Amino acid sequence: MDLELNTNLIILITSFVSAFMLYALFKWFLREQGSTDATKLPQSPPALPFIGHLHLIGKVLPVSFQSLAHKYGPLMEIRLGASKCVVVSSSSVAREIFKEQELNFSSRPEFGSAEYFKYRGSRFVLAQYGDYWRFMKKLCMTKLLAVPQLEKFADIREEEKLKLIESVANCCGEGLPCDLSSQFIKYTNNVICRMAMSTRCSGTDNEAEEIRELVKKSLELAGKISVGDVLGPLKVLDFSGNGKKLEAVMEKYDLLVERIMKEREAEAKKKDGTRKDILDILLDTYRDPTAEMKITRNDMKSFLLVCFLSPAISIQFSI
Numbered sequence: 001m002d003l004e005l006n007t008n009l010i011i012l013i014t015s016f017v018s019a020f021m022l023y024a025l026f027k028w029f030l031r032e033q034g035s036t037d038a039t040k041l042p043q044s045p046p047a048l049p050f051i052g053h054l055h056l057i058g059k060v061l062p063v064s065f066q067s068l069a070h071k072y073g074p075l076m077e078i079r080l081g082a083s084k085c086v087v088v089s090s091s092s093v094a095r096e097i098f099k100e101q102e103l104n105f106s107s108r109p110e111f112g113s114a115e116y117f118k119y120r121g122s123r124f125v126l127a128q129y130g131d132y133w134r135f136m137k138k139l140c141m142t143k144l145l146a147v148p149q150l151e152k153f154a155d156i157r158e159e160e161k162l163k164l165i166e167s168v169a170n171c172c173g174e175g176l177p178c179d180l181s182s183q184f185i186k187y188t189n190n191v192i193c194r195m196a197m198s199t200r201c202s203g204t205d206n207e208a209e210e211i212r213e214l215v216k217k218s219l220e221l222a223g224k225i226s227v228g229d230v231l232g233p234l235k236v237l238d239f240s241g242n243g244k245k246l247e248a249v250m251e252k253y254d255l256l257v258e259r260i261m262k263e264r265e266a267e268a269k270k271k272d273g274t275r276k277d278i279l280d281i282l283l284d285t286y287r288d289p290t291a292e293m294k295i296t297r298n299d300m301k302s303f304l305l306v307c308f309l310s311p312a313i314s315i316q317f318s319i
Contacts, residue, residue, distance in 0.1 A: 042086055044077040052079030065089060106133065118250040119302035135293040136303070143281050144303075152275055156194045160187055189308075196278040196307045197260065214253045215308040221246040257301045278307065 045068060047053055057080070058064045065087050068076060074090030088094050097105050106129035117123070124136040143149060164187045171178035189212055193199055221242050264279060276284070282300040285291055 042075045042077045043072040045072060047079055052081055054080055118254055119298045122298040122302040124303055125306055131293060144278055153195045157191055160190050192307055196304055198277045210256060214249055218246060218249045219309060254301060
């Protein structure tokens with residue numbers, strides 16, 4: 001009985017794998033055939049079934065793209081497993097895409113961690129071009145990230161800069177090694193936190209520090225989940241369990257920021273006449289009955305998340 005059950009199980013698994021391979025091979029064949037259509041696609045290196053161009057990618061991704069661009073031009077199509085992307089390696093082509101053809105490229109595709117993201121549909125950076133995208137862009141340009149708003153926090157940037165210099169000088173004076181990467185991360189985190197929520201993220205035991213840790217953890221998990229994009233339909237199985245971990249981290253972030261927002265709303269009357277941070281402006285827009293578009297609490301939490309993520313991502317890539 002056990003032998004018969006094991007045999008049936010093996011047959012079932014073999015049939016599933018064979019069917020999946022045939023399906024993937026069929027899709028690859030159709031894709032190759034479709035490349036001869038009237039729509040001219042960017043040049044692309046020879047691809048292998050299933051893995052695409054993964055065999056051409058080395059340990060350093062930018063170096064691999066640079067070597068491929070020398071052969072296939074400044075605009076080329078790359079397929080990493082089941083994910084397809086376009087690589088731009090020329091300033092003139094990038095200017096054409098982001099300036100001359102801005103509306104055609106305003107919408108952003110969703111990647112690996114999208115289905116585990118709590119604020120799906122509220123992400124300004126990856127929002128589809130439409131009313132929400134236009135409203136948030138206008139809000140950023142006129143209030144949230146406008147030059148007058150940034151100038152109000154010039155003293156904060158100067159203060160954090162002096163703290164950075166002082167910390168590096170202390171290390172040098174004591175003859176100790178100084179980790180500049182961590183120092184710059186601490187500096188950018190503190191500047192962003194103080195501009196967003198009027199509190200420092202490092203060196204104090206407060207809610208902002210907890211948010212920073214949650215954001216750091218979510219960035220690490222999202223990066224691991226994005227690797228699953230090469231698996232195509234199989235990524236929904238979440239083999240590593242990182243998807244569930246990301247959902248748990250996002251839930252903690254949501255509860256913490258919601259509590260901070262409620263506390264800030266209760267103190268709103270005390271903030272009259274004082275310098276407003278990004279959270280204050282978002283809450284004013286949220287309560288404004290005359291606003292062009294009604295933003296939600298998820299929209300605000302998502303925007304704050306982007307504020308905290310931006311320095312972490314930029315420093316990670318620069319290092």
